[in-house]
Amino acid sequence: MSKQEQHWEKSKGLLMMTLAIWFVFSIGIFLFGAEMNEVTGPFGYPLTYWFTCQGSLGIFVILIFWFANRQEKIDEEFGFSERGDD
Amino acid sequence: MIKGNFIDNLPKVYGIYTGGFLAFIIIMSIGEQMGMTAKVIGICFVAFTVAIYAIIGYLSRTAQADAYYVAGRQVPTVFNGMATAADWMSGASFVAMAGGIYFKGYGYMALLVGWTGGYVLVASLLAPYLRKFGCYTVPDFIGTRYGGNLTRFLAVVVLTVASFTYVTAQINATGTIASVALDIPFQYAVYVGLISILLCSMLGGMRGVTWTQVAQYIVLIIAYLLPVFWISNKMGAGFFPHFMLADEVSRIAELEAQFGFVKNSAENLKEVPKGLAGITKAHSAVNATPWAFISLALAMMMGTASLPHVMMRYFTTPSVKAARKSVGWSLFFIFLLYSSAPMLATLSKLSLIDPSLPTGIIGKSIAEVQSIDWYQNWNQANLMFVSDFNGNGTLELNEFFMGGKAVVLATPEIAGLPYVISGLVAAGGMAAAMSTADGLILAIANAISHDVYYKIIDPKAETAKRLVVARVLLVVIGFAGATIAAMEIQGILGSVIWAFDFAMSGLFFPLVLGVWWKRANREGAIAGMALGLISGAGYLIWVRTGGSGFLGITQLTFGIFGSAVSLVAMVVVSLMTSAPNAATQKMVDEVRVPAGRSILGKQ
Numbered sequence: 001m002s003k004q005e006q007h008w009e010k011s012k013g014l015l016m017m018t019l020a021i022w023f024v025f026s027i028g029i030f031l032f033g034a035e036m037n038e039v040t041g042p043f044g045y046p047l048t049y050w051f052t053c054q055g056s057l058g059i060f061v062i063l064i065f066w067f068a069n070r071q072e073k074i075d076e077e078f079g080f081s082e083r084g085d086d
Numbered sequence: 087m088i089k090g091n092f093i094d095n096l097p098k099v100y101g102i103y104t105g106g107f108l109a110f111i112i113i114m115s116i117g118e119q120m121g122m123t124a125k126v127i128g129i130c131f132v133a134f135t136v137a138i139y140a141i142i143g144y145l146s147r148t149a150q151a152d153a154y155y156v157a158g159r160q161v162p163t164v165f166n167g168m169a170t171a172a173d174w175m176s177g178a179s180f181v182a183m184a185g186g187i188y189f190k191g192y193g194y195m196a197l198l199v200g201w202t203g204g205y206v207l208v209a210s211l212l213a214p215y216l217r218k219f220g221c222y223t224v225p226d227f228i229g230t231r232y233g234g235n236l237t238r239f240l241a242v243v244v245l246t247v248a249s250f251t252y253v254t255a256q257i258n259a260t261g262t263i264a265s266v267a268l269d270i271p272f273q274y275a276v277y278v279g280l281i282s283i284l285l286c287s288m289l290g291g292m293r294g295v296t297w298t299q300v301a302q303y304i305v306l307i308i309a310y311l312l313p314v315f316w317i318s319n320k321m322g323a324g325f326f327p328h329f330m331l332a333d334e335v336s337r338i339a340e341l342e343a344q345f346g347f348v349k350n351s352a353e354n355l356k357e358v359p360k361g362l363a364g365i366t367k368a369h370s371a372v373n374a375t376p377w378a379f380i381s382l383a384l385a386m387m388m389g390t391a392s393l394p395h396v397m398m399r400y401f402t403t404p405s406v407k408a409a410r411k412s413v414g415w416s417l418f419f420i421f422l423l424y425s426s427a428p429m430l431a432t433l434s435k436l437s438l439i440d441p442s443l444p445t446g447i448i449g450k451s452i453a454e455v456q457s458i459d460w461y462q463n464w465n466q467a468n469l470m471f472v473s474d475f476n477g478n479g480t481l482e483l484n485e486f487f488m489g490g491k492a493v494v495l496a497t498p499e500i501a502g503l504p505y506v507i508s509g510l511v512a513a514g515g516m517a518a519a520m521s522t523a524d525g526l527i528l529a530i531a532n533a534i535s536h537d538v539y540y541k542i543i544d545p546k547a548e549t550a551k552r553l554v555v556a557r558v559l560l561v562v563i564g565f566a567g568a569t570i571a572a573m574e575i576q577g578i579l580g581s582v583i584w585a586f587d588f589a590m591s592g593l594f595f596p597l598v599l600g601v602w603w604k605r606a607n608r609e610g611a612i613a614g615m616a617l618g619l620i621s622g623a624g625y626l627i628w629v630r631t632g633g634s635g636f637l638g639i640t641q642l643t644f645g646i647f648g649s650a651v652s653l654v655a656m657v658v659v660s661l662m663t664s665a666p667n668a669a670t671q672k673m674v675d676e677v678r679v680p681a682g683r684s685i686l687g688k689q
Contacts, residue, residue, distance in 0.1 A: 008678055018210045026203035026387060030379050033192070034372040044332030049370040052195035053428040054328065057202045061417045064209045068410035071214075075407075080681040082405045 007078040014074065018067045025056045025063075096165055103138075104304050110134060111308075115506040124505045128267040131509035132516055135305055136282045139298045139520070146290030146297050151549045154291030154556065155222040155532055157402040161296055166408075167415025169296050170399040172303035174201075174420055176252075177259025177519030178582045180306060183424075185490030187431040191367045193374035193382075197583075198424050200383035202417060204390025209413035212391060213400040215601045215677050217409035220684025221401065223529070224394040224593070225537040230686065231600045232611040233670065235542050240615040242533045244592030245394045247619065249526045250567065252393075252585035256523035257283070257564075257571040260516060266467075267512045273572050279520070280568040287524045288557055291532075295524045296402060302517035307422055309514020314426050317433050317501045321443070327429040334436050338369045341439055345448065348484040354475045362471050362487040369435060377638050385643040389586025392593040395522075395529040406680040434497040439483060445500055447472075448483055455481050460499045464492055527567065531559040583642050584626070591622030591648025595656050603660075604674050610660030617655040622648020 001009070029036065033048045041047035041055070075081040092099070114127055152158050161169070179201075186194040221227045224245060229238030260279025265272045286298040314327060324330025347366050358364075367373050390396065399416075400409045441449040447458070452474045455461055464470040469489035472481055488496075494515075498507040535556035540547055547555075592615045599606040599614075625644040629635045639647050665671075673685055 004675065004679060011678070015210050018206065022203060022206040022210075026199055026206075026383055027380050030196075030199075030383070031376045033374075033376060033379060037370075037372045043329045045335060046370050048372055049192070049195075049335070052192065052199055054425045056199050057421050057425055060202050060206050061414065061421050063206055064414035064417055065411070067206075067210055068407075068414055071410060072407055075680050080679050082407055082681050 003078055007074065007080060010074045010077075011071065014067065014070050018063065021063055022060070025051070025059045029056075093160055093162070096162065100165075100300060100304065103301060104308075107135075107305060107308065111506065111510060114509060115504060118504055118506050124508070125269060127505055127509040128512055129269075131513040132264065132267040135513045135517060136285075136520075139282070139301060139517075140285040142298045142301055143286040143288070143290055143294045146294035148290055148293055149550065149553065151222075151552060153293045154553055155401075155536065156398075157291075157293040157296045159402055160404050161402040163403060163408045163412040164415050165300050166296070166399060166403055166412040167419050168303040169299035170396065170412070170416035171419035171423075172299040172306065172517070172521035173295075173399055173525040174396060174416070174522070175306065175423055175518050176522040176582060177256055177263070177515055179423070179427075180310065180515050180518035181259065181263075181491050181494050184427045184430040184434065185493040187428050188435055188493045189363050189365065189367065189490060191369055192372050193367070193378060195428070196374070196379045196382040197386055198427070200386025201390060202420060202424060203383065204387035205413055205417040205420075207387060207391040208396065208400075209410055211598050212397065212601065213413050214406045214409045214680065216397060216597075217400055217403060218406045218677050218680060218684060220686040222536050223533045224397050224597070225533050226541075226686070227600065228593075228596055228611065228615075229537060229541065231670070231673070232596075232606075232608040232666075234608050237608055237611050237615070238537050238541060240612060241593065241596070242537050244589065244615055244619050245533050246530050247623075248393065248585045248589035248592070249395060249530050250563075251581050251588060252395075253523055253526040253530070253563075253567045254571045255581045256519045256526065257567045259519035260523065261568075261571060263512055263516045263519065267509075267516070276568050276572045279516075279523075280564050282516075283520050283523045283527065284561060284564055286520065287528050288560055291553075291556065292398075292402060292528060295521075295528055298524065299521045302521040303419065305517040306514040306521075307419070309510045309517070310423050311426060313498045313503065313507050313511060314430050314433070316503055316507070317437075317497060318429070320501055320503070321433060321437060323433060323436075327433065328425060331429055331432050334432050335370050337440065338432065338436055339371065341448075342368055345439075345483040348482065350475060350484055354473070357473055358487050359468055359471055362469070362489050364484055364487050365435070365439070366484075369432070375638075381638060381643045381646055385590065385645045386583075386586055388590040388594045388649060389645055392589035392597060393586065394533070394589070394593075395525040398529055398532075399525070430497065431493060434493045434500075437497070437501055438486070445502075448481055448486065450481055451479055452481055452485075453479075460496065463499070464488075464496050469496065523567075527560060527564050530563050531556055534563075535559050587622060587626070587643065587645030587648065588619065590645040591652060592619035594649050595653045599656060601674070601677060604671055605660055605665055606656065607660050607663055607666045609663040610656040610658075613659040614652040614656030618648045618652025621651040 037046045037048035039047040041050035148154055216227055219227050225238050225241035228241035257276060257279055261272055261276035264278045265275035287295045318327035319325055323334050403409045403412050437443055437445045439448045440446045447455045452472060455472055461470060469492040471487040473485055475485050539555050540552050596611045596614045622644050625647045626641055629641045676685060
């Protein structure tokens with residue numbers, strides 16, 4: 001496999017992982033919304049309610065930064081990263 | 087005070103700006119103490135902020151295509167994040183979101199999850215690759231990736247349908263706020279709003295819009311957070327509401343159980359002014375089926391990843407790496423407002439319905455409620471209404487009605503905050519609506535001027551001529567939007583949600599597969615865009631004219647049907663026709679590598 005193909009395989013792997021986490025917190029947990037809401041979540045809010053107010057939203061923010069860092073590492077590994085800091 | 091070039095000094099420039107705005111708020115509150123009337127304060131807030139945006143717009147004027155279309159590709163990640171957040175959060179998010187949560191509870195929260203979750207798709211599937219591509223507009227990507235004028239043209243059509251649906255709602259919102267704050271009739275206020283919008287974008291294009299959007303974000307976030315924190319502290323609910331309102335949420339559930347949701351008869355409801363609603367749904371309980379919630383969230387997520395005015399913000403970053411990070415910052419700045427909206431809804435609801443609070447009106451006598459100052463004001467503004475349906479002389483939960491906007495607009499007054507806060511909220515709402523309208527009008531005008539005029543009609547046109555065409559289109563589209571907004575056809579939120587559905591029907595799969603599936607070809611893209619948009623629009627019309635719909639897909643989620651058709655059509659047609667040529671395949675390979683020059687930069 002060429003360097004470029006390997007880079008793309010790794011990038012695809014990262015994408016799948018990112019989308020899996022995204023799926024869990026945007027769709028998966030809401031299949032059980034009613035059941036989960038019986039549980040007390042962070043700061044004492046009902047759990048499903050907390051996810052819709054803060055939980056899922058905050059996880060998405062962290063997920064994007066995590067994804068961006070991982071992808072940067074992959075790019076560096078194959079020498080495809082760009083110069084410059086931001 | 088400031089040396090060197092503008093980009094290096096951004097933190098300083100916007101730091102001074104923020105300080106200046108806070109000083110202005112303090113001056114206004116001193117003015118209020120000294121007897122400035124509410125009306126004058128409202129006018130000052132809106133006029134002062136709009137004047138600043140206009141100055142920024144003027145200072146950003148440019149005669150270069152690169153600056154006009156993509157702000158010279160040098161906007162740093164954090165600032166691009168702020169600009170995207172302002173671009174994204176519309177007048178509807180600002181004014182109507184807390185109200186939606188207040189009235190509909192869980193079923194509405196799907197929008198919060200959808201409007202944030204979509205950014206994960208933007209960051210991972212599209213933004214970095216489109217940035218590497220180096221295009222000016224979204225149709226520019228479609229046109230070059232798939233080749234041919236028809237693909238480019240269809241992308242412009244989808245973009246225009248989606249963005250135009252959206253922009254009329256935004257101009258409508260600027261008109262509403264301008265008419266209240268400046269006390270002029272709505273029909274004129276719409277055009278005042280439009281002129282403010284054009285002042286930001288006309289001279290500087292994307293560069294002007296970028297730097298005004300950053301300024302608008304700062305105003306709108308202060309205007310949203312300050313009242314939420316203030317109200318929470320004043321009510322004794324907690325100094326940091328986001329972490330401390332669990333007791334308030336459970337108290338609302340307790341009161342709901344105590345009062346019960348009494349259903350009003352149709353005859354009684356006729357008395358209630360149009361647009362007002364009562365509390366009929368539980369605040370924090372799950373009140374929608376899983377599919378109703380998930381389908382709405384999914385439609386909003388895929389729509390987010392297809393809306394061109396958001397995507398084009400990531401064309402302005404200096405690098406691919408920066409585009410990825412910038413999506414994270416965008417969502418962070420959006421999160422600050424979105425996570426506060428449910429808190430505001432909670433505080434607002436509790437302060438009105440809890441009989442043990444001094445502001446609570448449920449359980450008081452109707453006559454007493456009708457004599458409250460703020461009730462009279464908001465009743466006059468057609469945003470509040472009470473009626474004694476059961477004739478017992480006391481206000482029950484089912485006898486109290488409010489407009490969705492009132493949650494943001496009236497809660498500060500109900501909680502007893504000074505009027506200066508209401509002026510601030512008006513300026514924030516104006517900033518939110520203006521920034522989104524600017525992004526949308528620019529997206530449409532740029533697509534038509536760059537993709538239709540320059541790429542299809544007159545490829546030899548000089549830069550100066552192209553920019554004149556772009557500016558003329560900006561004005562024409564703005565006026566068309568304002569004229570339709572002045573007719574007041576559709577409520578603010580309805581048309582906003584439709585825009586997402588239109589965009590995902592026609593653009594989601596052509597964009598995503600353009601990067602992720604090399605085999606996707608021109609014929610497939612044409613089928614995907616055309617059939618997706620037509621079937622989505624057809625479904626909407628069918629449901630609107632009394633059709634029953636299927637699979638629980640409603641007029642708010644018709645994009646799920648449209649995009650499914652688009653996907654199937656695109657895959658089937660692509661496989662039935664020949665694979666894209668070697669040059670195109672090589673282009674896709676290069677898009678996938680962040681390093682090196684952009685694709686279009688090479689040509």
